[in-house]
């Protein structure tokens with residue numbers, strides 16, 4: 001991983017973490033799509049209220065075990081549930097999730113699927129759910145791109161924004177990172193061709209219009 005990529009990934013992580021407001025998470029059910037090795041969860045773990053339920057979903061049992069092992073060493077136990085499943089089949093009750101964290105989970109899913117993942121899990125979200133998402137954006141696709149043409153909209157900013165809006169979220173703010181040219185913990189190296197440029201675009205959430213940086217879900 002090149003140093004520029006490390007810096008971008010770290011800043012991206014930091015920016016997300018800075019916008020996790022623990023005071024809004026008491027008693028909430030939080031779902032993370034693709035907890036992976038837990039860079040995001042480990043960064044925000046201390047800020048999680050003890051009565052929040054954090055569902056770390058991933059289809060890779062090895063990553064879940066690794067993350068569980070690390071978190072078990074933490075000084076304080078938090079309510080983290082590890083669920084090993086394919087995202088669309090997460091065994092959750094409809095309308096049970098208050099907060100959705102999507103730190104490149106959708107982007108990684110999108111290398112192999114045409115569907116926009118937040119649509120597939122929408123039924124699990126409460127009407128006023130919040131979303132904090134970071135998406136990999138391809139600035140260009142090379143002729144030998146590993147991303148099939150049909151799957152590219154989920155790596156293009158206008159399409160991602162449109163789909164999030166269609167799910168009823170109002171954007172309050174976004175941040176776009178510097179360009180990334182190599183894989184890192186949030187981007188699969190094998191998925192990027194040499195001539196392709198990527199960056200991350202983040203949409204941050206808040207629970208009410210008093211929190212200025214957010215997607216807020218419209219209630220009908």
Ligand SMILES: C[S@@+](CC[C@H](N)C(=O)[O-])C[C@H]1O[C@@H](n2cnc3c(N)ncnc32)[C@H](O)[C@@H]1O
Pocket residue numbers: 033034035036037038039040041057058059060063085086087088103104105108109185186187
């Ligand atoms: C880049 S990682 C996400 C990074 C993670 N959020 C972190 O903070 O470290 C993407 C994760 O999504 C998982 N994933 C990809 N496709 C999936 C699917 N269809 N169902 C469940 N998990 C999936 C992968 O196993 C991987 O751990």
